Amino acid sequence: MRCPFFQNLETLGCNETLPLHEVIEQLAFNEQGLISVIAQDAETKEVLMLAWMNQTALQQTLDTRRMTYWSRSRNEIWVKGATSGNYQTLEAMYFDCDGDAVLCLVKQQGAACHTERKNCFYIEAQKLTNCAVVTTASP
């Protein structure tokens, strides 16, 4: 899935800049117009969740600093925390080498997971025992 635009960036040196809107326009949104977004706690470095943005949600996130996703189940723009109060404030946004994934460092208000757990990745695969173990209790 190599995009010529991002291939051309591979040789850039550190601190080289390019217009932000050009990069956003070239992102590899999928056939549903979505791109994967990883939200990582800026302080603890914990990976909180994986969700999706369309171009509007991504631009709104940059403009408001409030993490704004595309809800695939509700089919609508979703400001994280709008109903729960568990907002995420954007601290930094990165694009990957292929332009098909976004990493956001965020300040998380309350729990990231809809189960009220701190993060969404609470089921651990344990190959030795062939078990999956819940690592955090539901509150």
Added chain:
Amino acid sequence: MRCPFFQNLETLGCNETLPLHEVIEQLAFNEQGLISVIAQDAETKEVLMLAWMNQTALQQTLDTRRMTYWSRSRNEIWVKGATSGNYQTLEAMYFDCDGDAVLCLVKQQGAACHTERKNCFYIEAQKLTNCAVVTTASP
């Protein structure tokens, strides 16, 4: 995208276990049979890359402890590092609350990115200046 199987897990307490193969069978692989996988450095907590696995790659990763993805560009199983030597050793694997994303803590040999950068997320969006900045030089 709530799956009844994963909804039933939401109320489980900490350390509760269930058969690993059942969880894997219930994962929400997409219409191409793939699931998003985040590779995070187990030591530094740096997010290294986002890639994809099918069920075979996921099982092979658990069996061999070598991160094994599905290459969407080459349309084949891809043992990360098989050509570059930059293997990733699996230290822990987690599934998220919706069963549609996987987080792997890995020990990274060499660079994670095909550009020989340490990680793939080296283009930072800087809203204030409307620039995208390369944060790591290509070697």
